[in-house]
Amino acid sequence: MKVTKDLVAASATPMVLGILADEDSYGYAILKRINELSGGELDWTEGLLYPLLHRLERLGHVESYWQAVAGERRRKYYRVTPGGLAELAEQRRQWDTVVDTLKGLWRDSNQFVVIPSEARA
């Protein structure tokens, strides 16, 4: 199964903010975490993640700081701001609405049964 690009883009912001709400993190770790949580189904690219992090920083939802790690390497950590938490809460409300609606729709109807039966016909 492959999640479509639009859906990935729409869900990326609450996911990143959600991960950062737990603890400060950096790009590579965020990518790994998404991969883990989705069981490998969501495969984000660097071209998606880093510009997104920079946009969230520009909008004031996250802030960044550099920290030295092993050797001469510096790592850029991101931390969620109060504004970012408010944004996360707002996005969560919206996603709850969407998910609840879809669930209700799919529980009440038998759409899942219809498609294979048509295919057989």
Place this chain on the structure above:
Amino acid sequence: MTEDLEAQFAEWRRYVRSRPELRQADADELEDHLRGSVDELLAAGLHTDEAFLVAVKRMGSLDDLSREFAREHSERLWKQLVLTGEPDSTSPRSRRDLLVMVLCALGAAVSIKVPELFGQRFERDGGFYAPNLALFALPWLAGFLAWRRKTAPPVIAALVGLFALGAVGANVYQLGDESQSLVLTTIHLVIALWFVVGVAYVSDDLRSSRRRMDFVRFTGEWFVYYVLIALGGGVLTGLTFGTFEAIGISPQNFVARWLVPCGAMAAVVVAGWLVEAKQSVVENIAPVLTRLFTPLFTVALLAFLVAFGFSGSGIDVEREALILFDVLLAVVLALLLYSISARDPLAPAGLFDKLQLALVISALAIDVLVLLEITGRITEFGTTPNKAAALGENVLLLANLAVSAWLLVGLARGRTPFATLERWQTAYLPVVAGWAWTVVLVFPPLFGYL
């Protein structure tokens, strides 16, 4: 093994840094990501080479990555002039440049006010200010360039000597306010001293044809920047005037005696500094304009020739017409020069080179017609400084363009290498400088200070 890996990372960093969309901080961040990826693959048992390759491959093509970055950071593609440049590009060197530039610009602005201490007035004594105009600003520009290039003392002495000679040419002859020679000296001293600036520009390698071509490029860009600064200055002047008038204070005195003259002089240095600072960052404008206008001028000149052929009436050669055709030749030469300055020396002759040949030949044809007419006039009515100067310039430009046309034919046939044309143009620059000095120094006594 680790050294090998480090070398690969270094290579990768260089590659990333060549993208304008990606800044140093982004490169660091992405490198950290890449290293995380490599570490994980090493732990999984891959060799360093394999791990690096796989990690880079996973990151996807740099093109895609840059495109995504550009969507978030579109401002980075609109670059990045000296003053607002990214923080990691402000080296101590460029800051020192800025300081020296400000000092030189101030020097130029002050210079034009100095003669007031001796009773000269900018708005009244045109006979003094006009020929000296180039002497207020250009020495400062030359000084700035010489400072940047750490010019050797003998060359500095020569620069000082030439500017002193310019001052002599401008002032010893005591030309009358109405004389033709005054106008001629004014124009030609600017040209002559601009070439002295050129000496300062190429002072790190005086004989190099490449450096002279750089000076030609510098001249074109300087001119474009000066015009832009002048437009901004015009807006500033207009607004200053309007707003102060509105509260009943007339700023006329301030504008005419301080703002305009000092600003115009300082802008000479500022424009030079801008060209030096942005050189490699922004596309050069002059060659772009050249590309735009070469076809248009070619069409206009051909149309003139056709119309001339059909109408059958001669050219009405007044003095103004002579100067007009001088300007025409100078423009054609400039078009030629700036497309040469931007051309890849190794490229084979293309359509544009043929177009240029058509332009030069039609300009030559027109000029020969004009020249015949004028020599007739001069032999009939005798000469004046203006006619002699205009005629001399005409011959000078004609000679240059004729040889250029010959070389362009060779280029179009693939027989002459492009470098010959370039060398011809750069070798011709001292000839033009020599002529400008001649008009300044020899013409007034020759024509009895007319």
